[in-house]
Amino acid sequence: MEFAYTEEQLMIQDVARRIAQEKIAPSAEHFDKVGEFPVENIRLLGENGLMGIETPEEYGGAGMDAQAYVLAMIEVAAGDAAHSTIMSVNNSLYTNGLLKFGTEAQKQKYVRPIAEGQAIGAFALTEPQSGSDATAMRCRAVKQADGSFVINGKKSWITSGPVAKYVVLFAMTEPGKGAKGITAFMVDTDKPGFGRGKTEPKLGIRASATCEIEFNDYVAQPDEVLGKEGEGFKIAMGVLDAGRIGIASQAIGIARAAYERTLEYVRERKAFGAPIGTFQMTQAKIADMKCKLEASLLLTLRAAWLKQQSKPFSSEAAIAKLTASEAAMWITHQAVQIHGGMGYSKEMPLERYFRDAKITEIYEGTSEIQRLVIARAETGLR
Ligand code: CAA
Ligand code: FAD
Numbered sequence: 293m294e295f296a297y298t299e300e301q302l303m304i305q306d307v308a309r310r311i312a313q314e315k316i317a318p319s320a321e322h323f324d325k326v327g328e329f330p331v332e333n334i335r336l337l338g339e340n341g342l343m344g345i346e347t348p349e350e351y352g353g354a355g356m357d358a359q360a361y362v363l364a365m366i367e368v369a370a371g372d373a374a375h376s377t378i379m380s381v382n383n384s385l386y387t388n389g390l391l392k393f394g395t396e397a398q399k400q401k402y403v404r405p406i407a408e409g410q411a412i413g414a415f416a417l418t419e420p421q422s423g424s425d426a427t428a429m430r431c432r433a434v435k436q437a438d439g440s441f442v443i444n445g446k447k448s449w450i451t452s453g454p455v456a457k458y459v460v461l462f463a464m465t466e467p468g469k470g471a472k473g474i475t476a477f478m479v480d481t482d483k484p485g486f487g488r489g490k491t492e493p494k495l496g497i498r499a500s501a502t503c504e505i506e507f508n509d510y511v512a513q514p515d516e517v518l519g520k521e522g523e524g525f526k527i528a529m530g531v532l533d534a535g536r537i538g539i540a541s542q543a544i545g546i547a548r549a550a551y552e553r554t555l556e557y558v559r560e561r562k563a564f565g566a567p568i569g570t571f572q573m574t575q576a577k578i579a580d581m582k583c584k585l586e587a588s589l590l591l592t593l594r595a596a597w598l599k600q601q602s603k604p605f606s607s608e609a610a611i612a613k614l615t616a617s618e619a620a621m622w623i624t625h626q627a628v629q630i631h632g633g634m635g636y637s638k639e640m641p642l643e644r645y646f647r648d649a650k651i652t653e654i655y656e657g658t659s660e661i662q663r664l665v666i667a668r669a670e671t672g673l674r
Contacts, residue, residue, distance in 0.1 A: 462528050
C-alpha cells in the first residue's frame with residue numbers, strides 16, 4: 293500500500309476542503325438549527341465533481357479512486373457531517389450498485405444526473421420492522437404477466453427521501469426465499485404510487501433530510517429492475533461494503549474537526565495559572581485522540597485501497613467503520629469534556645460534533661452488525 297497521496301487525490305481533497313471551509317462550515321450551525329436541506333451547498337458540491345467522485349467520466353463523474361473519495365468525504369464531514377451524509381448516499385449507496393449491475397441505458401439515465409449534481413438519489417432498504425435484519429423486509433413487488441412489477445409497502449429512515457428524484461429500492465419478489473427472494477428496482481419519485489411520509493426529527497445530522505417512503509400500487513417496468521431478479525440482497529450488501537468506507541470517512545472528518553478545535557482550546561484556556569494542555573490528564577486525552585484518528589484513517593484508506601484493487605474488502609470496511617465511528621464518539625465526547633461548560637454550549641460546535649458523531653455507530657449497519665460481519669469472517673462461523 294502506498295502511503296503518499298497521488299496528485300489527483302490531493303486535488304480533490306483540496307477542492308473539498310475549500311468548499312467545506314468557505315461555504316459549508318460557516319453555514320453548519322444555521323442548518324443544524326433549522327433542520328433544512330442545504331440546497332445551494334449541495335449544488336455546489338455537485339458542480340465541483342463531489343457527487344460522483346468514483347463515477348467514470350462517461351457517466352458524468354470525476355473518475356477518481358476510492359481513496360480520493362475517502363479524502364474528500366473527510367473534508368466535507370469536517371465542515372459539516374449532514375452535508376457529508378447527503379454526499380455519501382449520492383456517491384456510494386445510490387451509485388455503486390448502478391455502476392456494477394446497471395445496464396448502459398440505466399447508467400446514462402440514473403447515474404449522470406446525480407453525478408453531475410442535477411438531482412439527488414436515495415437508497416431504500418430499511419423498513420419500520422426490519423433494519424439490521426434486512427432480509428425480513430415486507431415491501432412486496434408482484435410480477436405481472438407483461439413483466440412489470442406492482443410494488444406495495446413502506447421503507448423507513450430514507451436519507452434524502454424528501455428530495456430524491458430517484459431511489460434504489462429493495463423489495464421482496466419471492467417471499468419465503470429470504471435473501472434470494474429480494475430484487476432491486478430503480479424508482480422515479482415523480483411516478484404515481486410513490487409517496488413520502490413526515491421528515492424525521494433527529495438528534496444530529498439535522499440538515500440531512502430523512503423520511504419514510506411509501507409504495508401504493510407503484511408500477512416498475514422490466515427496464516427498471518436493477519441487476520437480476522433475486523439478486524437484490526447481494527447488490528445491497530455489496531453496496532453497503534463500499535458505503536461503510538464512506539461512513540468511516542465521515543466519522544474521521546467529524547472527529548478531526550473536534551480534535552482541531554480542542555488543540556486550539558488546550559493552548560489558550562488557562563486554569564490554575566497554566567494552559568489546560570499542560571496538565572498530564574489533558575495531554576493523555578490529546579494523545580489518545582490522535583492515535584484513534586490516525587488508526588481510523590489508516591484502516592479506512594486500507595479498505596479503500598483494497599476496493600480500488602478489486603480485492604475483497606467486506607470485513608476491512610466493517611473494521612474501518614467500527615473503529616472510526618467508535619473513535620468519533622470517544623473523541624467528540626472528550627472534546628466536549630475538555631471544553632468544560634463551553635463544550636456544552638451551542639455557541640461552540642463541540643456539542644454538534646458530539647450529536648453528529650452518534651449516527652456513524654448506527655446507520656449503514658450498527659456497531660453490533662459490524663462486529664457480526666468481522667467475527668463471521670474471522671471464525672467462519674455464523
Ligand atoms: N457482499 C455480497 N453478498 C453478501 C454479502 C456481501 N458483503 N454479505 C452477505 N452476502 C450474501 C451471502 O453470501 C448470502 O448469499 P448466499 O446464501 O448465496 O451465500 C446472502 O447475502 C445472505 O447473507 P447472510 O446469510 O449473511 O444474511 P443475514 O440475514 O445473516 O444478514 C447482515 C447479514 C450482515 C446482518 C446484513 O443483513 C446487514 O448488513 N444488516 C445491516 C443492514 C444495513 O447495513 N442497513 C443499512 C441501510 S442503508 C443506510 O443506513 C444508509 C444511510 O444511513 C445513509
Ligand atoms: P434494529 O435492527 O432494530 O436494532 C436495534 C438494536 O439491536 C441495535 O443496537 C442493533 O445493533 C441490535 N441488534 C440487531 N440485531 C443484532 C444482532 N444480530 N446481534 C447483536 N445486536 C443486534 N436505511 C436505509 O435503508 N436507507 C437510508 O438512507 C437510511 N438512512 C438512515 C439515516 C438515519 C439518520 C438513521 C437513523 C437511519 C437510517 N437508515 C437508513 C436505517 C439504518 O440503517 C438502521 O436504523 C440501522 O441499520 C439499524 O436498524 P434499526 O434501526 O431497525 O435497529
